[in-house]
Amino acid sequence: MIEVKNLTKRFGKVTAIKDLSFQIKKGEIVGLLGPNGAGKTTTLRILACYLAASGGEVLVGGEDIFRDSFAVRQKIGYLPENVPLYPDMRVVEYLRFRGGLKGMRGSHLRRRIRAVLEQCNLLEKERSIIGHLSKGFRQRVGLADCLLHEPECLILDEPTIGLDPNQIRHIRELIRLLSEEYTVLISTHILSEVEMLCERVLIMDGGRIVASDSPEALVGLMKGNERVVAEICGPRDDIINAIESVDGIESLVCEAIGDWNRLECQCVKGSDARTDIFEVVSKRSWKLRELSVERQNLEDVFVEITEHGAGRRGENAENQKTEKLKAESQKSEKLKTEKLKAEKLKTKNAKVLKAEGLGSNGEGEDA
């Protein structure tokens, strides 16, 4: 549905977007994340044909936004940040005006206005003056305008910004419903919103895409260092030795809190050492008051990627992902090989011990 290839936008000497490339399939709901100044709004403005790009190619529904921006503008519904509306108009007047601008008229326009008013729960507010509406309702009016001409794709720039939690929930629900019918590209700062709504996340930083995947996969990518926290009362050295020997624990840090020892254990990806730790503790009759796993969420991923400047290193998202996956697979291969080696060694030792045992028995018999 949306295909962006090597998109670049410069404002004088400042490069807002550099070689941006991504694709959005029909029916997908994609979240665009990034810190302030990452180039999200500029990207959306280019996609909505409001700004020109300095380079690259953008296709929306197969139409080039530079060559045929009229056709593209008919295919998209764009909701800018802060939802600019005419405060002196009534809701229905505004939608009638916008319908006229979109080339709609007569019974078709009336039917569509009714439909979007219903879809956005605005029927009771249709005669209200926009300037008198709450921000949540104004947001709905903006969304109703986006849907009026039945576009194929919705581009929403921070649709929940400045709303109270109830209004955010309502708008989020509305977007969730819309995503069943439309391709949606949504820019937001609210990471939980992306986790709840989006099938895929594009994280931008410094005008580039630094990560692109489903929220779960992105969190999974960062999981490698899952941590288990345990607070155990007992002899410190024994505890450390016992817990270190538990399968799946790579390293641990122990901190004394009075009689208690707080252990933060770095685990191998995919392993859950809590059961083994519990067994170790219960076998030795130590006391246990906390045993929890610290899972990473999208916020950690976002901070990790944007704060450590993955984008600034100039790597492209796909390369990064491939490299990470490669590193992970190498790591797991290494672990498997080590395990196999350990098992072989164990078997060999057992055989040797058995042989030695048999030998000594024989010797005894001989003696």
Add this chain to the structure above:
Amino acid sequence: MLKFLAIFKREFSSMFLSPVAYVTAVVFVAASAWTFIQAVQVNSGENESLVMIMMISVMIWVPILVTVVCMRLFAEEKRSGTLETLMTVAVSERCVVLGKYFSALLFVWLVLVPAVAVIYWLAYISPGIESVDHYGVAGGAVMFALVTICCVAIGLLVSLLTRNQIVAAICCFAAICTPFFLKSLVGTLPVFGDRVVEYISLETQLLGFSAGSLSLQVVVLYLSVAVLMLFTAVRILESRRWL
């Protein structure tokens, strides 16, 4: 055409949705009528054309009227961000510019009609005035039409250059006043030829129109300036897609 009408209707109705339109209209008509009556009293007993007095009385307030109407045309849209929503629907820049231009022009003409009609009201209530020079009034009306066609185009262009309405108002007023006082301002300098200044100056043309003479050269001048301003406005609006 449908899109042009949508913009035209929205712009025209928006003027009446705020008190600005009513205040502007009432103040303009009252100010020009008061100026006219004062001028008639000052010139009583002298051989001055009533139509000429009326035209000058109205004309001195035209720059203010046009400034108030035009300053918000694009500056307000830019400030509030509605220009973004306007330009991201499938509508051409030409359509947006013309829709706004004609709505502003129609409003200015609507306000001018009662201001010019004051002369007939004065003739009706004053037994001393036997008849009104209809050709002179018609010439004056054509003059007002041409001046406002040109001035509204200038105002619209200035409004497009800034998002601040105050800046738009000051620049718009200065730009519109220039042709009014051009003769007095640069006429004495040896920079331009006398004939050029005289041709462009509104002061010179005002005299000709009030005498009932309609010069094609003047019509072409005002219309071409208006077209040039509107063409530039369309190009400026398009430029955000080139840069």
